[in-house]
Amino acid sequence: MASDDTVLRSDPLADPIMEIGFGVFKASLVCQAIELGIFDKIEVLNKKVTAVGFANNYGYKPEVTERILDALVCYGLLNKSNSQDEPEYSNSKTVQKYLLKSDQPCLNSTLLGIRLLSQFVDKLDTVIKQGSNNTVxxxxxxxSEDGRDFTNSKLERQEIKTDQNQNPVAERKKTNKTDSSAHSFMVQMDSLLRPAVHAITVAFDVAGHKxxxxxxxxxxxxxxEFIKTYPQLKAIVLDRPHTIQLAKKYQPAHTKSKVEFIEGDFFDNKKFPEVDLMMLSHIIxxxxxxxxxxxxxxxYQSLKPGGTLLVAEKLLNEDKIGPEITILLDVTMTTVCNGRERTLSEYQKLLGRYGFQNIEGKRIAGVNYFDVIIARKPDI
Ligand SMILES: C[S@@+](CC[C@H](N)C(=O)[O-])C[C@H]1O[C@@H](n2cnc3c(N)ncnc32)[C@H](O)[C@@H]1O
Incomplete structure (x- = not known):
């Protein structure tokens, strides 16, 4: 044993590399726990379980189960009681709010979706030579990507196919797109929004808008969420026809008098409805x-003079070497489409070209995929 005043330390130069490696392990372990349904199963078993009781109930090996449960305690996802003999495990508040199946979007689909997207990042070696494209x-x-379900507990890693130029392509299913895979994409997008959805609505006060x-x-x-925060507001949601049909099917009854769904296309020559407040969230x-x-x-044309555009995107730092989450999103964009993340000054330049003025940004603290940029159309 070292004496008390000796500080033992491994080489700090190795720390960033070791941490990146452990992050991969950690994500795999938690994805496996989700796929095994561990958190929902604990909830079903009266919310408190011993490792042996839990293992016996589901036909698992007790000694392996205990180690997995302890790892999840270490990550703050489970609580463990102090009893030395037969400690009991229960779901943490984080799990109860975000990882159990419920009528709210849950982060299971975020984690499993990130794992799916990371397979496209695995193809950076071809993207760096060929450039990105929008096919994926x-x-x-x-x-019509190969049918894997973002919310499916049996999501499995599969090899990504490449086209004749070695660009990654998601396989088109032989059958037509199904409601379930399109619905999975919808659920995945909602799960990304959930931790930040309220912060997005209050980032800038839009109470004066109709x-x-x-x-x-x-x-x-x-x-x-906007009509909940601003009761005077009505909303129109414009999206592609198939998405709109699906959204209408799942629309909560209490929103029907205030939120209308319309089919449309960003890129055709039809005008958008004229309004005083517009939102582009994870679109640009x-x-x-x-x-x-x-x-x-x-x-810009459809926004009334004096109107406001809100953009919800994660902002890059001006030096473009952070924040880490925006960097990861930016790399993901280059592997799945021709998009990119931007700094606030790049948004000011981009939106300014179309006539927008007074462009400001606000960061949303915490671990999330959104910041908010506001831009105004001059009142003439
Ligand atoms: C990345 S998702 C973002 C969804 C949502 N705004 C959010 O923040 O979670 C992109 C959305 O744009 C829609 N979309 C894609 N291309 C479109 C087009 N050409 N016209 C209208 N909507 C389109 C998709 O159907 C999808 O709902």
Whole structure:
């Protein structure tokens, strides 16, 4: 044993590499726990279980079960009682709010979806040589990527196919897109929003506005939160026809008098409805400059003079070497589409080109995928 005043330490230069490696282990372990349904099973078994009782109930090996449960305690996902003899495990508050199956979007689909997306990042070696393309994103949107379900507890890693140029492509299913895979994409998007959804609505006070148009508003989850925060507001959610049909099917009854769903296309030559408040949440980062030119021209034209545009995207630091989550999103964008993340000054430049003024940004603290940028159309 070292004497008390000796501090033993491994080489700090190795720390960043070791931490990155452990992050992969940690994510695999938690994804496996989700796929095994451990958290829901604990909840079903009266919320408190011993390792042996839990293992016996599900036909698991007790000694392995105990080690997995202890690892989940170490990650703050389970609590463990102090009893030395037969400690009991229960779900932490984090798990109860975000990892159990419920009618709210849960983060299971975020974690499993990140694992799916990381397979596209595994193809960076071809993307770095060939450049990115939109095929993967369009197929993911379509629900025609190879049928794996973002929310499915049996999500498995599979090899990603490449096209003749060695670009990664998601396989198109032989059958038409199904409601279930398109619905999975919808659930995945909502799960990304959930931890930050309220912060997005209050980042800038939009109480003076009458009608919100959420472009690419998907399930309507963000629009529902806006009408809750601003009771005077009505909302229109515009999205692709198949998404709108699905969103209508799942629309909560209490939102029906205030949120209307309409079919539309960012890139056709039809105008958007004229409103005084517009939202683009996780839309700008998906498209190249040519597509953005069509979308932002239409957006500006449809906004009433004096109106407001809100953009929810994660901001890059001005030096572009952080924050880490934005960097990861930016790399993901390059592997699945022609999009990218931007700094606030890049958003100011981009939106300023279309006539927007007074462009400001607010960061949302915590671990999440969103910051908020506000831009105004001059009152003439
Ligand atoms: C990345 S998701 C973002 C969804 C939502 N705004 C959010 O923040 O979670 C992109 C959304 O844009 C929609 N979308 C993609 N291309 C579109 C197009 N050409 N016209 C209208 N909506 C489109 C998709 O269906 C999807 O709902």
């Amino acid at each position: 994103y369009e197929r993911l949107l379509d629900g 009608t919100l148009l959420d472009l690419g508003g998907n399930s309507g989850y963000l629009a529902f 980062h998906n498209w190249d400059e040519d597509k953005l030119d069509i979308l932002l021209t239409k957006t």
